[in-house]
Amino acid sequence: MPSSLPLPTSDDDRTNLSNIGGENLSDQAIKKWCRRVGFGLVNVWLVIHLIGVFLPAFSIPPSPEIVRDLYWSLRFYPQAIYMDHGYHFFGPDPGDxxxxxxxxxxxxxxxxxxxxxxxxxxxxxxxxxxxxxxxxxxxxxxxxxxxxxxxxxxxxxxxxxxxxxxxxxxxxxxxxxxxxxxxxxxxxxxxxxxxxxxxxxxxxxxxxxxxxxx
Amino acid sequence: MTERLAKAWDSWQRFWFAKESPLVVCVMRWPMVGMILYTHLIWTFDFQAFFADQASWQSREFVQQYQAEQFAYSFWWHVPADWMWETHFVSLLILSLFWVGFATPITGWLCFIIVVSYANRVPLAMYGLDQVNGIAALYLAIAPCGGRLSVDAWIRRRLHNIDAASLAMRRVADWIRKVPFWRDCQQTHTQPTSSVGLSIRLFQVHLCFIYLWGGLGKLQGETWWNGEAVWLTAATLDYQSNDLTWLIHFPWLYQTLSITTWAWEISFPILVWQPRLRRWVLMVGLMMHLGIGMFLGMWTFGLAMIFIYLAFVSAETYTMAATKAALFWRRWISEPGLSNAASDHQLDGRELMIESRGR
Incomplete structure (x- = not known):
């Protein structure tokens, strides 16, 4: 019994080696690529989410017009997930x-x-x-x-x-x-x-x- | 330049996607979803008065006109009048299932849809509590918050412990494992994952946003500057649940409280990240929210805010607290006759076993 695996000597052997755990190497590459794209999309979502959560409060007057315009353009996101809030609790003053x-x-x-x-x-x-x-x-x-x-x-x-x-x-x-x-x-x-x-x-x-x- | 960008990217990854134990979000699920369930259960008392299409406080005609330029979705617009009660009870059932941790990858997202739909159906009846409920529902849905302390975890253990001799039970267990929806639930993580880290960070950062804007909003007013705001809040009869007018005799107190409130809110996003100060910063917040609950009658809002603080507690602290509680229970209640040394030894052994089984 050999103490170590023999080196691949034919094309068939090479094909077998590329099939690890029942999964083709190209499948693994596709999965890896999908994971990378998925991770990239999560990062994009995270940036949109942070902006979406920050903007509604920032756009409450008095606020720069540019912020209010930006909020109006992006309002679909915070409104759709019910995070379109100002958080100005009891502010600017407690009222009647x-x-x-x-x-x-x-x-x-x-x-x-x-x-x-x-x-x-x-x-x-x-x-x-x-x-x-x-x-x-x-x-x-x-x-x-x-x-x-x-x-x-x-x-x-x-x-x-x-x-x-x-x-x-x-x-x-x-x-x-x-x-x-x-x-x-x-x-x-x-x-x-x-x-x-x-x-x-x-x-x-x-x-x-x-x-x-x- | 490239190196700096790579460093910044690396810091971003480490901040948002550090692998964390699901125990933290699993602990948070109980009080947070419990509050969401309670909030929606209370709608049962006034359901028709708020949700009916006509002759309700929030009629369909008014709300749809109010939300004319908003991207506010609610499934209630598609529910026929005859099915409204059934829909309400099914919603409560789903929230209950998520609360006890059943099929959390599915019930979590359904919970989020329910919270948003109720909020958008009766928008004028909403306040801070509902905003916190929305935050809790979204951030819990993205994390495997049913990995532990849940029915999902209990079923997973049961399926693994099916007696090998019982063929019928084993077949049932195999069949359950193959059901697509259930298979997803069984994949719920118990190991540290990035999605837990993301969920915890979102809770923490969102809380910083809330306090930052709360503090900045107050600075636009005169009374928060001159220190009268806390008196005026306390003297608002329509909020008051306990008399606070005695504050009038202690100007130094209400003025200090007014200034401290906005100063603490604005500094929260900076101070809470300092490990040595975190405990004290959160303690001040705890007292503030308990005060709001006690004197302004907003217990639900105060507690909901406090529940977010749980995101700042580490999994190790929860494990240690559970160990101490179990130790206390065993030493003083279940087996008071045991000597301290024997009790410690047996409990440690049991804790180790539980931990290893969970992993």
Whole structure:
């Protein structure tokens, strides 16, 4: 028995040697090439991802126009993966809160008054979900007036459905923050004078069962 | 020049693609996906009120107009009204499976699609918690986070331990191994891999982005500069879950907290990479998020942020913590009569066995 493998002496031997572990050398080369291309693509994705995650926050005004333009061109990526965020938590300053007040009138004339959201909602996450909806009212209205009107109609439709009413009057309520001086002078966080109402409109269900603004 | 480029490329590779133990992402999967599951479970209470096409807080007409120029995808736009509850429960089931670590290469990506679809269906109800959930879902999906501490790992062990004498069981195991979907799950890595390293780095770097922009955003405001911001936040009744108005009597405290908040946020991306400072930097963040949870009622958001910190803990630390916990359990609870020396000896032996089996 030979102590070591004999050197290949014919073409057949060479062919056999190129077939290692049942895999042809050319297959291995293709696999290696695929791995390299795959790795290159991962690197390209990584660069796009980092830019995509960084840009949305950078593009929040005040920001250079060039950044805002770049963000607008590349926004498809962060938006598609839900990473289109600014992360400016409580910035630039903590602001006033926005709530919703409503007076709904049912078919028998009974009126239902309320404030939305309900602070006693449990678990607390439910309260935050609803609170985010009212907090979005000034943002949407300042972004697009028409969209703000549609938002008010949407909220009205929901209140009409949940109170079983025929019409509803909606008020946007701005709850002003209490300054240090005011609090030291004896003011409270829930003093009535810290709430400012602004009527959003009266909404009713028409004959075709759709919600219209009156 | 070429040498410098090669060095830079090498540094880039080492930073993003260093091979790391999957244990870190496997540990992170439990709290992070647990939070995602909880977040989506809570939708059940108000499901129709938010997700119905009409007479909901986020009607189809409004959301589609709001997202008119956005690339925001949601599978909810394709679900018929009669199938909405079923779709919700199937989504919860998939999230549960990912949470316990079943078929993670598939359930991980489905989890990501679910998180994005829910967020894009009710965009105005979203806040920081959902942003962190999105980050967790994507970065866990790209890593083999079911390699350990999972049903996948348990099944893999069971398949390997099928009794050789039991022919029927062996055939079942062979058949399961051949199912294409399951075969992929069985290939889940237990060894250190680059995809784990990439996932951990993305968590870490993304957290740096969040804090950097959080801090820079605050510097644009007046109240974070003059130190009143923490008081104003505490005095916002609609966020408050515990009374913090006593802060008014300690101006030095709320002013220090205001300045510390943005200073810490801006310095986080630099200081957290210093091994000696990391523990203290994370400790400050831990206290800040626990404070937000305790006083502003945002426990879910605070915890979700803290869970990202787990990416800064090494696999060795997790292994050591598990060993200590097992030691404590054995010495004081399961077999309190054992002497310390005997307990140590037996536990060490058992730990070594577990480690070698896992690898």
């Amino acid at each position: 809160s926005t709530l919703l007040r409503f007076v709904a009138v049912q078919a028998d004339g009974t009126s239902v008054r309320g404030t939305y959201p309900n602070r006693n909602a449990f678990p607390r996450l439910r309260y935050h979900r609803h609170f985010m909806l009212t907090e979005a009212i000034p943002r949407v209205a300042s972004f697009d007036e028409g969209l703000g009107a549609l938002q008010a109609k949407t909220y009205a439709a929901r209140i009409l459905a949940s109170t079983n009413a025929e019409s509803v009057r909606l008020y946007r309520v701005t709850h002003r923050m209490t300054s240090i001086d005011r609090f030291l002078a004896g003011g409270r966080l829930d003093d009535p004078e810290t709430y400012f109402d602004e009527m959003l409109g009266t909404f009713a269900i028409d004959d075709e069962k759709s919600v219209v603004r009156r």
